[in-house]
Amino acid sequence: MNTPATYAPRSRFYYSLPALETVAAWLLAVIWIFPLLYAFWAAFHPSEFMVNFELFAPLTLDNFKNAWAQAPFARYYLNTFALVTGVVVAQFVVCTLAAFAFARFPIPGKNLLFMLVLIQLFVFPEVLIVENYRIASDLGLINTITGIGLPYVASAFGIFLLRQTFKTIPRELEDAARIEGCNWLEILWKVYVPLAKPTYLAYGLVSISHHWNNFLWPLVVTNSVESRPLTVGLGVFSAPETGVNWATVSAATLLSIAPLLVAFLLFQRQFVQSFLRAGIR
Amino acid sequence: MRSQFSCAMTAIAAALLGASHASANSVDLTMYYPVSVGGALTEVVDNLVEEFESEHPDINVEAIYAGNYDDTRVRAMSAMEAGDTPQLSVLFSIDLYELIEQNAIVAFDDLIETEEEQAWLESFYPGLMENGQLDGKTYGIPFQRSTIVLFWNKDAFEAAGLDPETPPENWEEMAEMAATVREASNGEQWGVMVPSTGYPYWMFQAFAFQNGHRLMSDDGTEVYFDDPAAVEALEYWVSLATEHNAMPDGTIEWGTLRQNFIEQSTAMMWHTTGNLTAVRNEANFDFGVAMLPMKTQRGSPTGGGNFYIFEDASEEEQRAAMTFIRWMTAPERAAAWSIDTGYMGVSPAAYDTDALQRYVAEFAPAAVARDQLEHGTAELSTYQGGRVRRALDNAVQAALTGQMSPAEALSQAQREADAALRRYAQ
Amino acid sequence: MQLYGALLLLPAALLLSTFAYLPTITTVINSLFLPGFRGEPAAFVGLDNYRVLLDDPTFWQVARNNLLYALGTIPTSIALALGMALFVNGKLPGRGLVRMAYFTPTILPMIAAANIWMFFYAPQIGLFNKLLGALGFSGVNWLGDPSVALGSVIVMSVWKEAGFFMIFYLAALQAIPPELKEAADLEGTRRWSFFWRVTFPLLMPTTLFVLINALINAVRVVDHLFILTKGGPNNATNLLLYYVYENAFSFFDRTMAATITVVILLVLAVVATLKFTILDRRTHYQ
Numbered sequence: 001m002n003t004p005a006t007y008a009p010r011s012r013f014y015y016s017l018p019a020l021e022t023v024a025a026w027l028l029a030v031i032w033i034f035p036l037l038y039a040f041w042a043a044f045h046p047s048e049f050m051v052n053f054e055l056f057a058p059l060t061l062d063n064f065k066n067a068w069a070q071a072p073f074a075r076y077y078l079n080t081f082a083l084v085t086g087v088v089v090a091q092f093v094v095c096t097l098a099a100f101a102f103a104r105f106p107i108p109g110k111n112l113l114f115m116l117v118l119i120q121l122f123v124f125p126e127v128l129i130v131e132n133y134r135i136a137s138d139l140g141l142i143n144t145i146t147g148i149g150l151p152y153v154a155s156a157f158g159i160f161l162l163r164q165t166f167k168t169i170p171r172e173l174e175d176a177a178r179i180e181g182c183n184w185l186e187i188l189w190k191v192y193v194p195l196a197k198p199t200y201l202a203y204g205l206v207s208i209s210h211h212w213n214n215f216l217w218p219l220v221v222t223n224s225v226e227s228r229p230l231t232v233g234l235g236v237f238s239a240p241e242t243g244v245n246w247a248t249v250s251a252a253t254l255l256s257i258a259p260l261l262v263a264f265l266l267f268q269r270q271f272v273q274s275f276l277r278a279g280i281r
Numbered sequence: 282m283r284s285q286f287s288c289a290m291t292a293i294a295a296a297l298l299g300a301s302h303a304s305a306n307s308v309d310l311t312m313y314y315p316v317s318v319g320g321a322l323t324e325v326v327d328n329l330v331e332e333f334e335s336e337h338p339d340i341n342v343e344a345i346y347a348g349n350y351d352d353t354r355v356r357a358m359s360a361m362e363a364g365d366t367p368q369l370s371v372l373f374s375i376d377l378y379e380l381i382e383q384n385a386i387v388a389f390d391d392l393i394e395t396e397e398e399q400a401w402l403e404s405f406y407p408g409l410m411e412n413g414q415l416d417g418k419t420y421g422i423p424f425q426r427s428t429i430v431l432f433w434n435k436d437a438f439e440a441a442g443l444d445p446e447t448p449p450e451n452w453e454e455m456a457e458m459a460a461t462v463r464e465a466s467n468g469e470q471w472g473v474m475v476p477s478t479g480y481p482y483w484m485f486q487a488f489a490f491q492n493g494h495r496l497m498s499d500d501g502t503e504v505y506f507d508d509p510a511a512v513e514a515l516e517y518w519v520s521l522a523t524e525h526n527a528m529p530d531g532t533i534e535w536g537t538l539r540q541n542f543i544e545q546s547t548a549m550m551w552h553t554t555g556n557l558t559a560v561r562n563e564a565n566f567d568f569g570v571a572m573l574p575m576k577t578q579r580g581s582p583t584g585g586g587n588f589y590i591f592e593d594a595s596e597e598e599q600r601a602a603m604t605f606i607r608w609m610t611a612p613e614r615a616a617a618w619s620i621d622t623g624y625m626g627v628s629p630a631a632y633d634t635d636a637l638q639r640y641v642a643e644f645a646p647a648a649v650a651r652d653q654l655e656h657g658t659a660e661l662s663t664y665q666g667g668r669v670r671r672a673l674d675n676a677v678q679a680a681l682t683g684q685m686s687p688a689e690a691l692s693q694a695q696r697e698a699d700a701a702l703r704r705y706a707q
Numbered sequence: 708m709q710l711y712g713a714l715l716l717l718p719a720a721l722l723l724s725t726f727a728y729l730p731t732i733t734t735v736i737n738s739l740f741l742p743g744f745r746g747e748p749a750a751f752v753g754l755d756n757y758r759v760l761l762d763d764p765t766f767w768q769v770a771r772n773n774l775l776y777a778l779g780t781i782p783t784s785i786a787l788a789l790g791m792a793l794f795v796n797g798k799l800p801g802r803g804l805v806r807m808a809y810f811t812p813t814i815l816p817m818i819a820a821a822n823i824w825m826f827f828y829a830p831q832i833g834l835f836n837k838l839l840g841a842l843g844f845s846g847v848n849w850l851g852d853p854s855v856a857l858g859s860v861i862v863m864s865v866w867k868e869a870g871f872f873m874i875f876y877l878a879a880l881q882a883i884p885p886e887l888k889e890a891a892d893l894e895g896t897r898r899w900s901f902f903w904r905v906t907f908p909l910l911m912p913t914t915l916f917v918l919i920n921a922l923i924n925a926v927r928v929v930d931h932l933f934i935l936t937k938g939g940p941n942n943a944t945n946l947l948l949y950y951v952y953e954n955a956f957s958f959f960d961r962t963m964a965a966t967i968t969v970v971i972l973l974v975l976a977v978v979a980t981l982k983f984t985i986l987d988r989r990t991h992y993q
Binding site: 047069071133134143220223225236244 | 313345346348356359360364536537
């Protein structure tokens with residue numbers, strides 16, 4: 001019996017914690033969430049209240065107005081959405097094809113090729129940033145959203161996960177489809193992909209999270225607002241010539257993380273399960 | 282019939298004229314710029330661009346805000362490498378050598394065609410032209426220029442028993458006044474803060490020049506960091522924290538310094554005049570702005586960004602860029618820019634405009650940076666500028682954090698800079 | 708069949724070659740050259756760049772920093788992650804909230820986290836020193852004192868990463884059969900004993916997985932430096948990848964950047980070898 005791990009265990013390894021540890025757990029949780037709570041405080045109150053925690057201090061949306069006016073956040077949102085969607089869709093396609101090949105086809109030197117793919121786990125685009133930048137430049141991809149996403153599309157992690165999943169799908173299903181006269185692509189589309197949906201969901205969420213938050217490579221590749229995503233916009237915002245106004249920076253920070261944070265709070269369970277599933281070896 | 286014919290001819294003629302007008306000289310320019318002051322600065326630039334485009338309908342300018350000076354330099358260079366060169370940009374005045382080495386920019390002298398333009402080229406403050414000139418030619422036109430100025434909190438001075446209208450004139454006075462403030466406030470308030478992250482070499486240049494010493498040669502191939510005068514300057518800076526207890530230990534963050542001043546954690550600060558408008562808007566106490574104190578002479582390095590025109594643009598584009606730059610640096614615009622941001626008016630003519638005259642009359646600090654220009658010196662600029670400035674930055678931070686003595690730190694910086702410049706030494 | 712399989716692999720192969728294999732090769736090649744001087748073509752210098760690099764005290768400082776950074780972040784975040792997982796796996800009142808509190812920092816971009824912590828660390832107006840002041844202690848220059856700066860950066864990283872690793876431990880904990888605990892309870896085994904002798908060894912594969920991940924992150928993640936310290940003061944918080952960025956994009960010295968990159972690649976190669984030998988001996992692939 002091998003049910004995939006569900007998150008809320010009922011009859012499992014379920015011990016009760018002594019009071020001391022409960023307190024410790026709660027204390028740690030408070031410490032952990034505090035910085036974010038503080039950012040909320042700073043963003044919604046005028047600068048004078050940065051360090052004065054008066055409970056009834058006036059709330060203000062001015063910081064957000066300022067932040068919104070000082071940088072084109074709307075465009076940054078658009079760019080980031082486009083980037084994340086594009087990358088994840090492309091990853092699904094490319095990694096599915098490759099994983100399918102590794103799982104079901106007798107390619108010569110398959111194991112060696114798979115090892116080569118796994119190497120990409122360690123040779124990620126940022127470490128080769130100088131050369132990748134030159135290559136992107138040669139391909140005319142500088143300052144484009146494609147340029148930001150392309151190096152990540154062939155993801156060793158994705159290929160690995162999907163290959164793992166595809167291997168568990170029983171051959172009988174495939175045979176049944178072939179009897180009905182499906183070719184390989186149809187088999188892939190009708191049999192394998194639907195059964196791997198949980199993996200896709202998991203991988204998708206992990207990837208969305210990763211690319212929404214990516215900074216170094218987009219920093220190098222983008223030159224202007226045209227293609228700049230939220231993280232780089234925030235970075236540029238927070239390192240100006242004459243210095244920062246903290247309240248505005250807090251507001252800008254919140255603006256940048258809001259979509260992902262809201263999505264996380266709404267879909268907490270799915271998020272956590274994705275990361276869980278993605279890590280199961 | 283005839284009228285139909287003439288109507289048709291008119292229509293054709295109009296169409297032809299219209300077509301030729303549309304295709305003639307609609308030049309598109311792209312420009313990167315790094316200004317950053319508190320407030321909706323991109324709006325200011327966008328408004329200026331709009332105004333320019335309405336006066337010059339045949340030129341389109343796309344102004345791209347690229348971050349701070351370092352970011353903008355990287356952006357412009359990377360765009361160049363990707364074959365997407367901007368036609369002009371506002372870049373750090375000290376990027377000159379690197380840009381020339383990459384054959385990226387053209388000299389304005391080569392683009393000058395009329396006497397009017399020649400006059401314009403010569404209309405700027407000489408002190409601001411230094412960083413933009415090499416071998417007698419001008420490559421950079423001043424746009425958002427600054428010097429370091431001393432901001433002081435008059436209320437804090439008064440509370441400490443000092444005369445609120447008198448800023449320190451020299452190094453001894455500054456150290457004493459700062460120490461007095463600290464004592465009088467019982468350790469609650471610092472006397473002075475000089476930022477040592479961000480652009481520490483710039484601040485150090487000020488100290489060195491006030492001690493009568495220039496840190497680099499005119500041709501960008503040599504630096505003189507370990508000269509005794511320079512060491513003395515660094516020792517004074519360090520002593521503000523260690524001896525006089527007037528300044529915090531360790532490095533002082535550039536980015537938060539203005540807010541520190543506004544929140545009155547310090548009574549005095551050295552900062553770019555580019556902060557003037559922001560401080561004016563945010564401070565809820567009386568403050569003054571003065572020239573930096575002297576040792577053997579007054580002095581401050583200039584700072585800020587210049588306009589550059591890129592080599593890789595067509596002649597038409599370069600002319601259009603020239604038109605734009607002349608428009609942007611015209612006295613009225615320079616004046617408006619100065620008032621909006623706190624950067625200096627770049628030409629004497631700018632200060633002669635009504636707008637700036639009125640502004641200076643009601644807000645005297647606006648003239649301090651200009652007055653200090655006569656004691657100004659070019660900002661530290663050499664070949665391999667990035668490395669050389671970093672070597673000096675590290676030395677300053679090492680001395681301020683007590684890791685090395687000023688003499689040691691500066692010798693090391695000299696060694697590193699010499700290594701970086703060895704290919705250029707003649 | 709074989710051809711078909713090869714075709715399926717083609718897009719991935721193309722992309723991987725362009726952005727992983729080709730750049731690796733060109734990086735190694737570039738590290739053997741010096742850029743041309745004033746328009747001359749690049750000059751082959753063999754291993755000269757490596758000699759210069761090994762003689763460069765800044766490089767050694769950066770390498771040392773990265774090592775300290777890894778030593779500071781990895782064990783701490785793993786231990787915390789394990790603790791968090793144990794807390795959240797038990798019968799904790801308000802467990803969902805606590806879990807969310809632990810995991811949320813992971814969702815944030817490093818840049819955003821750095822912005823928030825930048826304010827905490829600000830010496831005069833920042834939160835930490837204000838708190839210390841209220842308690843009567845003098846403030847610390849968290850990011851401006853070279854002896855503390857790296858530690859401050861480490862603390863921030865641990866805050867960000869621990870929740871992420873917690874999830875993996877949570878998955879593994881839930882896979883542990885409850886019969887083990889029941890059996891141990893019957894024998895009257897103490898909780899600590901049970902943990903060290905049963906739970907922890909069973910979690911070993913997860914620990915190794917998390918370890919590898921953390922090692923990679925210790926090299927890969929330098930976003931926070933852009934906001935917090937830019938490598939300062941005086942290179943006290945400079946890390947290898949940030950040093951590469953500086954050389955390539957601030958000093959315009961591509962060949963030196965390539966040389967440092969090769970060093971980083973060697974380090975990663977060691978980690979990869981560790982993973983493919985030790986780690987994989989303990990887990991099976993189908």
